[in-house]
Amino acid sequence: MLKREITKWDLVLLMINTIVGAGIFGLPSKIFSLSGVYSLPALFLCALIVFILVLNFAEVGSRFDKTGGPYLYIYSAFGRIPAFVVGWLMLLTRIAAYAALINLFVTYLSFFNPIFILPAYRNTLMVVITLILTWLNYRGVKNSTLFNSYFAVAKIIPLFIFIVVGSFYLKPELFDLGQTPPPLTDFSASVLILIFAFTGFEAVLINTGEIRDPRKNIPFALVVSMVFVTVFYAMIQFVSIGTLPGLADSERPITDAAQVFMGPAGGLLITIGALVSIGGAMNAMMLMGSRLPFALSEEDQFPKFFGKLHPKFHTPVNSILLFAFVSLIVSLTGSFTYAVSITVINKVLVFVMVSAAMIKLRKADKNKTNYFKLPYGFVFAFSGIAASIWLLAGSEIKELYDVLIAIAAGIILYIIFGFIKQEKEK
16 A cells, blocks of 8 residues: 655645646746736736636545545546546656756756766766666655755745745836726637646546545645745746846746846855756656556556555555656657657546536436535536637647647557457456
């Protein structure tokens, strides 16, 4: 059995660490270029939409105490094949995210020494980092969550300094309140970009089997982390707008803004913050992604080999090694760029299916009371479905096509495993 060593506040920090990833370091300029000062209202609208989804996850997640997260929710509500597809897509997303993050991490390191741009040094460093994180996760979830907690706090400190110091250098003229509201398409695009800067919470729930008292701690951690992230993002955007005149054209908005009011030391501080942020997110990706093969194995949808636990550390050792190996191959070959392009749709499909699962599970066990029951739950569930469909409507046709290919590949794998399983049982 997996050890339940993720406490309430470990879970909060794990969610913050996962949500506040590398994207925040480029986000302010992207949404400002689309909506100007109206990027702040766009941020709060986005937070409202995500909060609806978070509440749906809080109710559904509080029903379960096994490892699997959304995969297990869909399995219970809709059966084996839809669940396998969700588990498969989430696994692809975690592998792609890890590969993208480790490549970005090495790129940021080149700020200190350009030698890391050279393929030999770059690849060697990625292997070493992956081996360290694999060892850390292999040694037990307590070590991994402790590492995650340190990184979550460490990534917040430089950004908090950015907010506090930057607040003394705000220029009122940069807040052009007389600006013409942006076209609805640009405002909507800002919200869509922001939506995915707020996500990641759904993946943390994969580790439910290692969370203490998940029925109480999951709703608590979801709400607390989302409120924190909303306020934190808003303050970063506010300071970025008020201190950096060329915000819309900046490729490194937080770094450039920090250099404006803190000089070169500010740029260095934010670069270090970015490295810490990316490193913490990589560890979180391995912690969560390595549990998916284990969860699939538990439900007899992956070989039992991946359900093996270490006798001392109680970690899914083969599942961890599989995730680390595949992620490293994808990182070194650069093939993660394809998977990253479909990550957005993968997330939305999970959102819509979990919202639908909330309706199904409520109808299936009307008399069950030992979970967090959301007031007006059906309203929130249908609102979550509507919001998810709206997000899907904004996706590119090519991306939808790529997702269908990924789903088809997963179904083929599912059929092959089922055939092998039948042959062994004969």
